[in-house]
Amino acid sequence: MIRSLASLVLVLPALAQAPTDPRAFVPRDYPCEVFVDFVALRQSGLWDHLQRSFVVNLVSSRSDHFGAMLPDLDRVRVFPETVGGDPATRIGRVLVLEGAEHVRLPAVSEQEHLRADTLAGHDVRIEDWGWNQTNPDVWVSPRPGLLVCAGQSFVTPVLEGKATPGVPPPEFLSLTSGRGGLAHLVVQMSPAMLEDMPAELRGMNPAPDDDALSHLMLRVRQVGDGDGITFELQGTLRFARGDVAPAKAAQWLRDQLQLLQQHRQYGALKRLWSKVEVTVDGQDVVARLGLGAARTAAAELGNSLASLVFMTVRAVETVGAQQAQVIVLPAVEEKPKPAAQPAGGKKDGG
Numbered sequence: 001m002i003r004s005l006a007s008l009v010l011v012l013p014a015l016a017q018a019p020t021d022p023r024a025f026v027p028r029d030y031p032c033e034v035f036v037d038f039v040a041l042r043q044s045g046l047w048d049h050l051q052r053s054f055v056v057n058l059v060s061s062r063s064d065h066f067g068a069m070l071p072d073l074d075r076v077r078v079f080p081e082t083v084g085g086d087p088a089t090r091i092g093r094v095l096v097l098e099g100a101e102h103v104r105l106p107a108v109s110e111q112e113h114l115r116a117d118t119l120a121g122h123d124v125r126i127e128d129w130g131w132n133q134t135n136p137d138v139w140v141s142p143r144p145g146l147l148v149c150a151g152q153s154f155v156t157p158v159l160e161g162k163a164t165p166g167v168p169p170p171e172f173l174s175l176t177s178g179r180g181g182l183a184h185l186v187v188q189m190s191p192a193m194l195e196d197m198p199a200e201l202r203g204m205n206p207a208p209d210d211d212a213l214s215h216l217m218l219r220v221r222q223v224g225d226g227d228g229i230t231f232e233l234q235g236t237l238r239f240a241r242g243d244v245a246p247a248k249a250a251q252w253l254r255d256q257l258q259l260l261q262q263h264r265q266y267g268a269l270k271r272l273w274s275k276v277e278v279t280v281d282g283q284d285v286v287a288r289l290g291l292g293a294a295r296t297a298a299a300e301l302g303n304s305l306a307s308l309v310f311m312t313v314r315a316v317e318t319v320g321a322q323q324a325q326v327i328v329l330p331a332v333e334e335k336p337k338p339a340a341q342p343a344g345g346k347k348d349g350g
Contacts, residue, residue, distance in 0.1 A: 016161055016163060016164055016165070017165050018161070019122075019158050019159050019161070020142045020143040022096050022148075023165055024158050024163065024165050025094060025096050025148050025150065025155075025158055025165070026077075026094075026096075026168075027091050027094050027150075027154065028164070028166040029166065029169075030079045030094075030166060030169075031187065031188040032079065032080045032185075032186065032187045033077065033078070033079055033168075033172060033184075033186050034078040034080070034185050035075070035076070035077050035176075035183060036073075036075070036183040037074075037075055037181065037183065038070070038073045038075065038076070039074050040182050040222070041182050044182065044222045044229060044231075045229065046182070046231060046294045046297060048294070049294050049295050049297075049298030050298040050301060050302070052302075053298060053301065053302030056302075068097050068099060068103040068147055069102070072099045072100040072103055073097060073098070073099040073103065074098045074099045074100075075096075075097075075098045076095075076097055078094070078095050078096075079093065080093055081093040091150060091151050091153070092137050092150050092151030092154065093137075093150065094148070094149070094150040094154065095148065095149040095150070096147075097146070097147040097148070098145060100145060101145050103141070103147050104141055104144070105123065105125055105139055105140070105141045106139055108125065112127075113127055113128050114126070114127060114128070114139070115128050119138060119140065119155065120156055120159035121159070122142060122159055123140075123141075124138050124139060124140045124155075125138070125140075126138060126139075126152075127139070127149075135151050135153050136151070136152055137150065137151060137152070138150065138151070138152045140159065142159070169188070171188070171214070171238065172186050175215060175217045175236060175238065176217070176219065178221075179222075180221040180223060181219060181221050182219075182220045182222060183219060183220045184219035184220075185217065185218045185219070186216070187215065187217075188214070188215055189205075189212075189214055189215060189216060194208060203248075203249065203252030203256070204237055205249070206244075206248035206249055206252065207239075207243075207245040207248065210243065210245075211239050211241045211242065211243050211245035212239065212240050212245075213237055213238070213239055213240075213245070213249075215236075216236070217234075217235065217236040217238070218235050218236075219233075219234050220233055220234075229294070230290065230291065230292055230293055230297070231290075231291040231293075231294070232288055232289065232290055232291060233289040233300075233301070234287070234288050235286070235287040236285065236287075237249055237253075237284065237285040238283050239283050239285075241283070242282050242283030246280045246284065246285050247280055250278050250279070250285045253278050253287060257273045257276055257278070261274060272289060275290060276289050277289075277290075
C-alpha cells in the first residue's frame, strides 16, 4: 500500500512551490536524508530527558551559528551534499530548519565567514570561504520560522519561483512509514559506496552481484501510547531483490554482535549488544534495540549514540555517485589464539 501511494506521488505533476513552503527546498533525486521531528520528540516526553545528553549539548553549543536554538525548532531536514559534477551548479548540502519565529538568519560574522547580501529580493548570508566564489552556500529565511542553507545555484531558482521541487523516493517513504517515527537517517547505497565498502563491513552486502544492498536506514521511534510508551532504535538493511542476501546478512550481523560483546573497547556496551534483535522481513534485515521508557531511553541514547554520531558524520556529509563515505563501525577484534608450544614441551628453566 505504501509503495503504491509513493508511486502515485511520483507520477503526479510536480508544481513549483512558493519559497515560503519548506517543500520548495527539497532537491531532486536526493540519495540521503536526515530528519528530526522535535515536535514529536517533545510530545513523547523523550526530549525532556534527552536534552541533558552529551550529544544534544554538543549540537546546542553550535546551534546559534545556524540562526536557531534547538528549543525553537519543530523539524529539521538535511539532504547531504552530493560529491562530483560541475562546482558551478553544485547543490551543496541542503539544510531546512522549521520552527518558531525566533528561527532567523545567522548574524554576519567574519569568524564564520558569513557576509550579508541580497538574492532574488531576499536578505541572505553568504558563506564566503574564497574557494567557493562561483557558487557559494547561501543562508536565507523566506519567512519567520523557516531557515534554509544550500548552494546558490539551487537556492536562486527556488526564490524566483522557477524551480520544481523534488519528491521523496518511494523506497524512502516505505522505509520510514509507520507510526512513531521521531528521527531517521536514510541512505541510498550507490555503486561507488558498495565498491568502497571497508572489508570489515562486506558482510552486510553478501551477494553484491545478484542481490545488492540498496538502502540503509537508522531511526528512533516511539512504540505504544499513553502510560505504556517506550522507545526503540532501529536499523534496516534493504536489498534489491531479497532472495538470498537478507538471511546471510542477518547471520553476519548476529555474529558481529556476539564479537562486539568481547571487544576490548566496545565490550563495555555488552548489555546493549545482547539486547539487539535481528530479524528478516522480505527484502529487509531489521535490527531493533528496545530503549525502555523516556528516562531510560534518553540515557541509553546518550551513552550509545555519542560514538555513532562521530562515525556517521562523514557518511551524511558526502554521499554521491562519484565519491561516497559509508558508516564505519568499529573493527571487531577477535581474541588472539594462544601461541603454539614448541615440540618436546617447555625448555629447561621454563
